[in-house]
Amino acid sequence: MSGLFRQSVNGTSTPRPKPNPNALLEADEHSSSSDSSAGSAASITTVRPSSREQIAPPTHWTTYFAQELYLDCEDEKQKARYHVYLTPPANVKKGPLFVCHHGAGASGLSFALFAQHLRQKLPNAGLLSLEARGHGSIVTDLHTGTESIDYSLRTLTADALAMITLTQKKMAWSQLPPCVLVGHSLGGAVVTQLAADYAIGNAMLGYCVIDVVEGSAMEAMQHMRTYLNSRPTSFDSIDEAIQWHIRSRTLRNSESAHASVPSLFVKTAAGTYTWRADYEATAPYWEEWFKGMSAKFLAGRGAKELILAGTDRLDRELMIGQMQGKFQLVVVPEAGHFVQEDVPEKTAQLLVDFFKRNDRSAMVMPPKVSDLLAQGKKV
Numbered sequence: 001m002s003g004l005f006r007q008s009v010n011g012t013s014t015p016r017p018k019p020n021p022n023a024l025l026e027a028d029e030h031s032s033s034s035d036s037s038a039g040s041a042a043s044i045t046t047v048r049p050s051s052r053e054q055i056a057p058p059t060h061w062t063t064y065f066a067q068e069l070y071l072d073c074e075d076e077k078q079k080a081r082y083h084v085y086l087t088p089p090a091n092v093k094k095g096p097l098f099v100c101h102h103g104a105g106a107s108g109l110s111f112a113l114f115a116q117h118l119r120q121k122l123p124n125a126g127l128l129s130l131e132a133r134g135h136g137s138i139v140t141d142l143h144t145g146t147e148s149i150d151y152s153l154r155t156l157t158a159d160a161l162a163m164i165t166l167t168q169k170k171m172a173w174s175q176l177p178p179c180v181l182v183g184h185s186l187g188g189a190v191v192t193q194l195a196a197d198y199a200i201g202n203a204m205l206g207y208c209v210i211d212v213v214e215g216s217a218m219e220a221m222q223h224m225r226t227y228l229n230s231r232p233t234s235f236d237s238i239d240e241a242i243q244w245h246i247r248s249r250t251l252r253n254s255e256s257a258h259a260s261v262p263s264l265f266v267k268t269a270a271g272t273y274t275w276r277a278d279y280e281a282t283a284p285y286w287e288e289w290f291k292g293m294s295a296k297f298l299a300g301r302g303a304k305e306l307i308l309a310g311t312d313r314l315d316r317e318l319m320i321g322q323m324q325g326k327f328q329l330v331v332v333p334e335a336g337h338f339v340q341e342d343v344p345e346k347t348a349q350l351l352v353d354f355f356k357r358n359d360r361s362a363m364v365m366p367p368k369v370s371d372l373l374a375q376g377k378k379v
Contacts, residue, residue: 061263063112064109064112064116064259065127066087066088068083068084069170071083071163071166071167073162073166074142076142077141078140078141078148079142080133080138080140080159081138082137082162083108083137083138084128084130084163085109085127086126086127086129087119088126089124089125090124091124091177092174092175093177094124094178094361095125095178096122096125096178096205096355096359097128097176098118098125098126098127098180098182098351098355099128099130099164099180099181099191100114100115100127100182100184101160101181101183101184101186101188101191102130102185102186103184103185103187103188103212104277104279104282105275105277106184106185106264106277106338107131107135107260107276108130109129109259109263110260110341111340112129112259113255113341113344114340114341114348114351117345117347117348117349118348121348121349121352126177128163128164128167130163132156132159133148133150133151133159134149134151134276134278134281134282135277136263136276149281151281151284151285153193156186157190157193157194161194161199176203178361179200180205180207180355180358181206181208182207182208182210183209184210184212185210185212185337186212186289188209188211189212189289189293191207191209192207192209192293192296192300195297195300195302196296198301204301205303205358206304206358207303207305208304208307208350209304209305209306210307210340211308211309211337211338213293213294213308213315214317214318215294215314215315215317215318216315217293218287228280231248236271236272236273238265238273241261241264241265241273242258242261242262245257245261249336250337250338251336251341252335252336252338252341252342253344256341256344257341260341294317295317297318297321298318298326298327302358303327304328305327305351305354306327306329306330307331307339307350308329308330308332309331309332309335309336309337309339310331310333314329328354332347
């Protein structure tokens, strides 16, 4: 998360234009079909990816995922229409299913290129990319009839769990596949809370947090306003928005920018494009998202991996935990804050390796003493 604010602090972002007064159109830039088919040891690994960027035209979600699902859920307080992207695993019982949660202001397509490379390296794997409320999923307060603005960590975690269980129901899976939880920035706080709650039980093989730790996230709060005030409020075209993300170094991979940036905007009545997510509405919850995250990350069950763009993000509690062998730390120095977008192939390989180290089906259990005796062997 802290990586987002370097631009404003270093003065590299573009001036903020005047807000557009026109109301947003109801039309959504997402695809229309609701069911469209188309035990780790502690170590520090430094990955140095290629910095070469490839230009690509704007792409559609079908390039990266098999299905787009809209999942409806209603209770006495709210009505939700959750939005996710899904590629099911080849074998539900064996999995794995990588469940990914994006950061604040991003979307499920933040994991688009990651998903593509993951499937190339692990063809039988599945991937479920969630979209938080206000970022693609729509949750309406039944009492007020307006969109809910509750962005507390507990609420976002409950939303994530609902999306996972509703996907299971939608796909008629008798049980969840073995899952690896993956969260970037705010999403890292969400998957850490899911792990701390043991929310999906034994289905969780482990969890990975990408470029966020409690210490640096809390320090970054003072720069959040600066960042928001420095970024443009609207763009004349999606291509202009893509180019801003590349020029400002918000994203360092042109192909990923073309894949994910279009989903971050909605078209106004005047024909311009404004941000889909309302960052200002999340402001009351910024500190709460990350407070106590390091302790929860270390205490959660299952294997743990932390992928960072720089060691400056590692706080004292995590440094001690890493030295004690409680999780694996990987540093990707050439990536920016959006590690999974800047170096998607490297990130995919790291997660494939993480899964293989913790795949229960691949574990070889020692032979039983009775079996050895039956074979006439000495014990």
